[in-house]
Amino acid sequence: MATIRDGKIVEDTWQHVADGEAAPEGDVIVTLARLRQEGEALRARAGKLGVRVGSDAIADEIGDEVKDLALVAIEFPKYVDGRGYTIARKLRDRFKFEGELRAVGNVLRDQLFYMHRCGFDAYELQEGKDAEGALEAFQEFSVTYQGGSDDPRPLYRRR
Amino acid sequence: MYQYDQYDQRIVEERSRQFRGQVQRRLSGEILEDEFKPLRLQNGLYMQLHAYMLRVAVPYGLLSSTQMRKLAHIARTYDKGYGHLTTRQNMQFNWPTLEGVANILDELASVQMHAVQTSGNCIRNTTSDQFAGVTRDELEDPRPYAEIIRQWSTFHPEFAFLPRKFKIAVNATPDDDRAAVYFHDIGVKLVENGAGERGFEVLAGGGLGRTPHIGQTVRKFLPKEHLLSYLESILRVYNQFGRRDNKFKARIKILVNALGIEEFSRRVEEEWEQIKDGDMLLPEEEIERVKKHFAPHAYETLPDSDSELAALALDKDRAFGNWVKNNVRPHKVPGYASVTISVKDKEIPPGDLSDYQMDQVADLADRYSFGEMRITHTQNLVLADVKVSQLRELHEKLVAVNLGNANANHIADMITCPGLDFCNLANARSIPIGMRIIDRFDDIDYMNDIGDVNLKISGCINACGHHHVGNIGILGIDKQGVEHYQLMLGGSAGNDASLGQIVGPAFTQDEIVGAVDTVLQRYLKERESADETFIHCYRRVGMAPFKEALYGDN
Amino acid sequence: MPWHYPSAYPTLPAMAKKTPYLVVTASRTDDGAPVYFRAQSKDWSEQIAEASVVQGESVADELVAVARAQERAVCDPYPMYVDRAEGGAAVPVSARERIRSEGPTTPLRRPDPQS
Structure with missing residues (x-):
């Protein structure tokens, strides 16, 4: 599985940690439930801390809890489940989340451009997919009509 | 009508290139049907019983003669020589090959057309009144707002994977709704408030399907500059809370009814409060920029023709008289009338046009109606700006190409x-x-x-x-x-x-x-x-x- | 070819949906045409009469699994019930599959007027 960050394939230092599994050294991504239970201890560790939320998370409910973390991973259980786009936009636009916003799960090339526009900057591309090819997705459009988390101005403010 | 500038043009060209790449990946086997399906669906490409079907977007049904000739060319070259008019005022082709579709998109882009979001769980073609801009009973032309919505919804990054498809219609006629705004996911009605200001009444939750619902009012009066932020707020509430566990309960009408219109509206308003004064505010200049594209044609100054039209309906040539009575309606400009071309005939499937007929209608539009025509949601065509004095010769020419039936709004006009x-x-x-x-x-x-x-x-x-x-x-x-x-x-x-x-x-x-x-x-x-x-x-x-x-x- | 109502109008008869026989069908990727699986040559025919007929749903499912290996060439293979004509060739039983194998029952393109 390749990780893409800021339009490039990168070495990934983050580790996903399952509930019930001891947190290893380094940068870890835990579930929201675990963050709620062990937040203090987790924050006291040496490595960076990230959280993984499901597509059913409501941004308004979790925003304050997660906005200071280094990373929020939003799960796409199926890529046709588009709730993650709204979660991302609201974390970026409303909660001013500045850490890494990472798409995980059924993440495919043809969603990357939309994800990028909604504020994602990192993507765990689904296993077995051509990562080099996927990078082209960021270049496919040079014009957009609406504002997004990448640029809030609609085209009518840029025309 | 709306003319693309360099930005609009670049978007359709880049889209065409992107889809060609997706087709190539499918044909090479890099992606299989499971993964390709949602991609093709975002582009109006269905798999039907006998072949692929491609649905071409015709924003609010408005077409130029150049575009119609291109559709004729596509029907001839990539399909079986005909196209089918749809209830979203689009045209679809029933027999293209997958590789052919990639070429069709290039052809379409060359005349400022595309197939973006004509299917899939995204915002579909925005529809409007087929007599917009020429009817006497409208507050103002709704098409500029439909075009503004089209641009906002095109490749909207947040709403490409909604729970289900999403349809918006706009009208501006207080008394006679030809756009079926009460049966859309969102209906936008241009209205005037008590102070004489123009704005929109916004309806949501209408729809047909398995469980039909009549749309309910979310907001009685929305100032124009907030149109897009309000739509965005509704879509956001729907994207977060619409059901995804059962596709038959996934339309917004189910959500609106489950929450109740008060709670639904409350959530929309709460969302809207957060974004309403941001960059989405529609500046007056933008509304004016788009409106310019829909400026009235260069009509001649002619005497009032209402009585003449009434007389023509009683013409002794009964074929012509009946056609005037049923298919011709008064225009807001004296001396002009709007003609419904019935595409309902016992010899052909309702709404089917051959490539030959498309070319002929394009020629007639050039000759009699400022080079424009419209597709209606009732699967007919309209020439909106015909001189009353030219109705008789237009009718003769329509009859010659099997498009002169006098059955508009009657039992055969289904x-x-x-x-x-x-x-x-x-x-x-x-x-x-x-x-x-x-x-x-x-x-x-x-x-x-x-x-x-x-x-x-x-x-x-x-x-x-x-x-x-x-x-x-x-x-x-x-x-x-x-x-x-x-x-x-x-x-x-x-x-x-x-x-x-x-x-x-x-x-x-x-x-x-x-x-x-x-x-x-x-x-x-x-x-x-x-x-x-x-x-x-x-x-x-x-x-x-x-x-x-x-x-x-x- | 002009279409004349009603003499040429095909009425699809009622037919039982369940039979012991099944074939595997799919839509061809290149053009969406309905195609039918031939087990021997592991390829697809446009003619339902050339399809391999099997008995029982579990045998058909195995055939679908084989057909699934060809998902570059076809989309969404599925098993369907058929009747057998004399000689054993498959014949569709449902209205849907009959129309799918024979084409639309409606005229496709209006001939141009004679000038």
């Missing part, structure tokens, strides 16, 4: 979905039933006697043929492997929106045409006068007389 002849979802055929009905009522005097009535036929409960809102609706069902048809009465898609009710047990395909006739014969007996249309008569007398006529006393 909506039919493609049904089981083409569609993967259908339970029964629609088109042959429609053609039989057109044939049965192929007598202009009988049709005129029956008067204004609309018939809508769907081949399954997904209701693409809008059967719920037909004055007479027909729903195809599968009864132990045999096509059957339920008859519904009393629906209306207009301002007097109502849902039809099933009369009784379903009919076979051999019975259904006669059943429609039986209903209409009964109407002729029941009506108080020739001025009482079928729907008004039905509302007065109710279901009972019709039920009795169809099924007898039991």
Whole structure:
């Protein structure tokens, strides 16, 4: 599985940690439930801390809890489940989340451009997919009509 | 009409390139159908029973003659020489190959067209009144707002994977709704408030399908500059809270009804408070920029023609007179009229146009109607700006290409979905039933006697043929492997929106045409006068007389 | 070819949906045409009469699994019930599959007017 960050394939230092599994050294991504239970201890560790939320998370409910973390991973259980786009936009636009916003799960090339526009900057591309090819997705459009988390101005403010 | 600038043009060209790449990945086997399906669906490409089907977007139904000639060329070169008009004012082609579609998109982009979001769980083509800009009964032309919505919704990054498809319609006529705004996921009505300011009433939660609902008002008056932020707020609430566990309960109407309109509106307003004064505010200059594209044509100054039009309807050439009476309506500019070209004929599936006819209509539009035409949601065409003095020669030329039928707004002027002849979802055929009905009522005097009535036929409960809102609706069902048809009465898609009710047990395909006739014969007996249309008569007398006529006393 | 109602109008008869026989069908990727699986040559025919007929749903499912290996060439293979004509060739039983194998029952393109 390749990780893409800021339009490039990168070495990934983050580790996903399952509930019930001891947190290893380094940068870890835990579930929201675990963050709620062990937040203090987790924050006291040496490595960076990230959280993984499901597509059913409501941004308004979790925003304050997660906005200071280094990373929020939003799960796409199926890529046709588009709730993650709204979660991302609201974390970026409303909660001013500045850490890494990472798409995980059924993440495919043809969603990357939309994800990028909604504020994602990192993507765990689904296993077995051509990562080099996927990078082209960021270049496919040079014009957009609406504002997004990448640029809030609609085209009518840029025309 | 709206003309692309460099930005709009770049978007359709880049889209075409992107889709060609997706097609290549599918043909090479890099991606399989599971992964390709949602990609092709975002581009109006369906898999039907016999072939792919490509739906081309025609924003709010408006086409130039150049675009129509391009569609004719596409029909000839990449399909079987015809196209089909749809209820979202689009045109679809039933037989393209996958590689052909990649080429079709390039062809379309060369005339400022595309197939973006004509299917899939995203925001679909925004529709409007087919007489927008020329009708006397509108507050102002709704098309600039439909175009603004089109741009906002095109490749909207947040709303490409909604729970289900999403349809928006805009109208600006207080009394006569031809855009069916009450049956859309969002209906946008241009209105005036008490202070005489223009804005929008915003409706949500209307729709047909398995569980039809009439849209409810989310906000009574929305100032124009907030149009897009308000739409965005509704979509956001829907994207977060719409059901995704059951595709039959995933439309926004289910959410609106589950929450109740008050709670739904509260959530929308709460969302809107957060974004309403941001970058989405629509500047007056942008509205003006888009409006300029819809400026009135260079009409000649002509004397008032209302009485002349009335006289022409009584012309001694009855074919022409009936056509004027049924297919021609007054224009807001003296000396002009708007013509509905009926694409309903017993020899062809309702809404089908051959490449030859497309070329001919394009020529007629150039000659008689400023080079523009419109597709209606009732699967017809409109030439909106014809001089009354030229109606007779236009009619002759339409008759010569089999497009001169005088049946607009009458029983033969139906909506039919493609049904089981083409569609993967259908339970029964629609088109042959429609053609039989057109044939049965192929007598202009009988049709005129029956008067204004609309018939809508769907081949399954997904209701693409809008059967719920037909004055007479027909729903195809599968009864132990045999096509059957339920008859519904009393629906209306207009301002007097109502849902039809099933009369009784379903009919076979051999019975259904006669059943429609039986209903209409009964109407002729029941009506108080020739001025009482079928729907008004039905509302007065109710279901009972019709039920009795169809099924007898039991 | 002009279309004449009603003489040329095909009425699809009622037919039982369940039979012991099945074939595997799919839509061809290149053009969406309905195609039918031939087990021997592991390829697809446009003619339903050339399809391999098997008995029983579990045998059909195995055939679908084989057909699934060809998802570059076809989309969404599925098993469907058929009747057998004399000689054993498959014949569709449902209205849907009959229309799918024979084409639309409606005219496709209006001939141009004679000038």
